[in-house]
Amino acid sequence: MVHNATSNTTQLLPWGWSITPQDDHLLLCPSASRILGTFALVNALVTALSIPFGNRVFLNWLTHRRFFKNPDSVDHRWTWIITVGLQLSANALVGYIFQRSPGYNANFKIWELMLFFTVRPRLSWIALTVLGLYERSSTRRQRRLHKTENSKDQPIPDRPWGSAAKSQAFAEVALQIMALYVMGTTVHFGARHGYYKLKTTTYKSLPLSAHLMYSGAMFYLVSGCLIIFYELCGLLMEYGDETHESRNEEDEHSGSILLFVWVNLTCTWMASWIFWAGFVRLAGNQYCPPKLYAQGSIWGAFSLFGIAIGAGAA
Template sequence: MAEITSTEQLIPWPWAVTPLDPDTHSCPSTTHILVVFGVVNVICAYIAIILGNRTVIRWLTRGVFGQPGVSSWVYVSWIASAGLILAANALNAWLTVRAPGYDQSRMPTVGDLTLFYVSRPRIAWIWVLVLGLLPCHWRGNKDNGLDWRNAAIQTTVAEIVLQLIGVYYKARAVHFASRRGLYGESKLDRIDFVSRAAFAMMTTAATVYMCILAVIAALLFYWLKYKPKFRTLGWMYLCTAGTYWILDWVFMAGYVKLAGDLFCPQQFALQGAIWAIFTIIGLAIGGAI
C-alpha cells in the first residue's frame, strides 16, 4: 500500500463536492454545516412535540384527523415518513450536483449523495418515541392509549429503515480503514493531528455503528419470538438505537472536518430548511392517523 501523505487519501469514497474556482465559491465551514444540522434537529424536535400529538392534530383539523386509538394505517405510514426524508435528501443532493461552477468529473451522483445524507443526525424520532412511551392523561384524555403513540410507532419504524440504509456509508468507511490498516496511527505520521483525529472520529463511529447492529438484530428476534408490548420494546430500542444519533453526529463531524473543501455544498442553510419541512410533514402524518 502506498504511503498516506495527504488528507485526501483518507476519504473512503472517490467523489468530492469541489468548486472549479474557490475564489468565486466560498465553502461553508465545518461549524456552519454542523450548526445547520443542529438547528434542523432543534426545530424538528420541538415541532414534533406539537404535530406528533394526535389531540393537537384533532383540534387543528376540527376532528377530521387524529382520532383516538391505533389506526391500522400507522403500520404502513412509516413508508411516508422515511420516504419524505429520502425525498428531502434527494432534492438536496440534486441541488448540490446541479450547482453551476463545480468540478463535475468528481461530483457524486444524486443517488450517492442521497445515501450519504441518510447519515445526517435526526433527533425528532427520539423525542416522539419517549413521549409515546409515557402514559398520557393530558386534559383528561384517557383514550386507552398515548397521544404520541401513533407518531412514535411511525417514526421509530421509519428510523429503523433509515438506520439500515445508513449502514452503506458506515460499512464503506470501516472497509476502507480495515483494508488499509488505518485503525492505528503508525501509517498516518505524515498527516496533521486534526485530520488524524477527524479520521479517527469517522471510522470509530462507523465501527461502533456496525457493532450495534448485532444488538438491533437481537431486539428484532426478541420481538418476532415474544411479541412484547410496544412500550417494552420501545424502551429497549431507545436505550440501544438512541446511541445511533450520537454516532451519526460523530461520523458526520469527522467526515466534514476531514474533507474540508472537498465537501463544499452551496446554500446549505436552504438544504437544512428542506430537511426540516419534509421531516415536519412526516411528523404531522404520524399525528394525523
C-alpha cells in the same frame, strides 16, 4: 501545497465523489462548524416541532376534528413507508440542488448522496418514542371500551404521540439499515488501508479528523447491527401482537423502551455525530455544500410532514 493536501484528503476518503467550488477565490466553503451547526439546528427545530405535529389530539383539533380521530390507530404500520420515502426524497432533492448550483463541481450520482445522508443524525424520533409512552387520562367523552377475551370492558389507552412514535421508529430502522451500507463501506476501506491497526505508522500518521470519521463508522456499524437486530425483533412482535397489554406488562414494556432509547442515543446517534465531525473536517473543500439554509429547510419540512402523517390520519 494545496494540491498535495487535496490529494492526501482524497486518499483518505472511501468514496470518489466530491462537491467543490470551481473557483476558490469566488466561492467560500462553509466551515465545518456551520455544516455541523445546520445538522444541530435541524435536529433541535424538528424535535421541538414534533411535539405538536406528532400529537394526534393537536392535529385532530387543527383539522377541525375531521382527521386524526382514532386513538387506537394502527396506521403506523404503513405510514413509516411514507416517512422513509420522504427522508430519501429530501436527501435526493438536496443532492439535486448541489448539482444544479452554479459555480460548483458535483461529480456524484444522486443515489450516492441520497444514501450518504441517511447517516445524518436524527433526534426527533427518539423524543417521540419517549413521548409515546405518555397515556392521556380518560374522560367521559374520550373513553372507548374494548372487549377482551375475558369479556371484560377495559378502556383503550389513548397515547397522543403513540402512532407518530411508532411510525418514526419503524422508519428509523429502515434508514439505519441503509446507513449501514455507508458505514460498512467506510470501515472496509479503513481496514483495507490499515487505518485500524493501532500500533502502525499509518495509523499514527492519520489526522485527528480521520480518526474521528473511521472510529465513528466502526462504532455505528458494530452498535447499529446489534440495535437493528433488536429493533427488527420488536417490529415482528408489533405486527404479530393484536392484544392489549396488562398494566404490569405495559410498565415492563415502558422500561424496555426507555432502555432502547438510551442505547440508541449513546450509540448510533452519537456515532453519527462522531462520523460527521470527522468527515467534514477531513474532507475540507472536497465537501463544500452550497445553500445550507435550503438544505436544512428541506430536511426540516420533509421530516415534519412525515411526523404528521405518522400520527394517524384516520
